[in-house]
Amino acid sequence: MLKSSRLNLLLIFSLALLTSCSQNNESESLVQISGKLINWGNASKILSSNSIQADFGLGQDHILETNENGEFEVSFELTEATYYSLGRNKLFLQPGDQLYMEVDYKDPEGGKFEGGGAAIQSYLSGVAFPKAGSYLGGGRFVESPEISAIEDLASRQTAYRGGLLDELEDVSPEFIRLESMRLKLDYLNTLLSFPIYGSFKEYWEYSEDKKGEVLLEASGFLNNVSKDLMQDEYMKHPNFRDMIHSLVDGQLQAVGIFDHLKMTPFMQEYDAMGALVSQLELNGLTEEMKSKTDLFLQTEHSKAYQDMIRLKLDEYQALETGKPAFDVIFKTVDDVPTELSKFRGKLIYVDLWATWCGPCIEELPAFEQLRKDYAGKEITFLPVSIDTDLEAWQKYLKKHELTENELIINRLDLSDYKVITIPRYLLIDKDFQIISVFAPKPSLPETRELIDRYL
16 A cells, blocks of 8 residues: 555646646656655766667756655656666656656665556566676676576576566566567676676686687577567667677677677667767867767768767867866765865866776876875865765775865766766866866876966
8 A cells, every 4th residue: 555645646646647638738748756765875866868869968867856855756758668777776667657666776676666657667676787797696696617507597587587577467568578678688698798707706717719718608599599689679778789789799700609690770870879979978079079070970870860969069069178167066075065166266177086986096196196296386186076975985085094175076966077987187277267178187297287388
């Protein structure tokens, strides 16, 4: 039985939907979600679209404003069923859904869902995590160097998840098709991930050649499961898009694995767009990138992809040298809000890092050396963490005796700066205008040259 607060929220949403229906036909596409976020810490409170457009930073995301109890309500128009992410939870939302959810950042499988689409979300809360090797559980379930044991594990888990999928009632055929395809992907990914996790267990030393050798014994299973997999309709699934390159891996195909698979023209166009956007996100709008985007727009690409590239160019043109810097709000170790613009009047060098980022940690000594060498000069050095675990961040600072100007921010709040990966470094001039939002790292001589030029 629904709790009274949940029932009230769902009744309010239902009444709102009925009222809206009487006013216009667009209400049938209205999605209304309420719920509670648990153990969210500094993680982004955002319902993130997993559409194709989202892969290029152009998805329709929705910020969840929570009260002191972590409760939220949000509504938006949705024209077609779309996968979303909320923390570590995966969702499949359809036009007209009215849903209540309680999701725990630390326990995605423990999510509670009620209302329209609840059964789908509950099913998705238990899907395998591809980056942990799907059914390998980050290597926990690798107990033998024999790939036959891994094939058996993948088969058993696929059958189990398939049974749960079959039990769902009143679910759209599209969802069943996409999730049946996901089962194939998780099976394949489990086997494909085995060579690297086997090397962690010291069964062998990993190399691309060794990977092919290990997988060759299971080539029959891999080829059978992947048969008829390269279909454009599956591009709607984020996991399929993530695995495209694995399915057309040249070295695997050379030994007879997936040699029947090839990208469709639609997939090839997506791939070309992805390669261009990745370079743009890593390097910004350099002269080289301007030439590459011009060439893309002059080549025979569909209007949809050309329109997306133009949108990306607009975003990155706002980050060129001389453009006004975007103000953002950080938090100090004592949870005091601090605006970036507070440091106007001096150069500002921002180091975006996290305790879990190895390359970031490697640069911290060089960053501290810069701060010492430029002490007393017209420049402020700001180390800004994007950690979601506040306690881990604070412990790291205490252990390493880092106290000066240490700040933290939610990655979402850096969206204007297009922060996709870290480490990232920003250099802003005394008038709060951008010098570079892709500044060189502290250990490079170019950093001091750039700072000295503007001091």
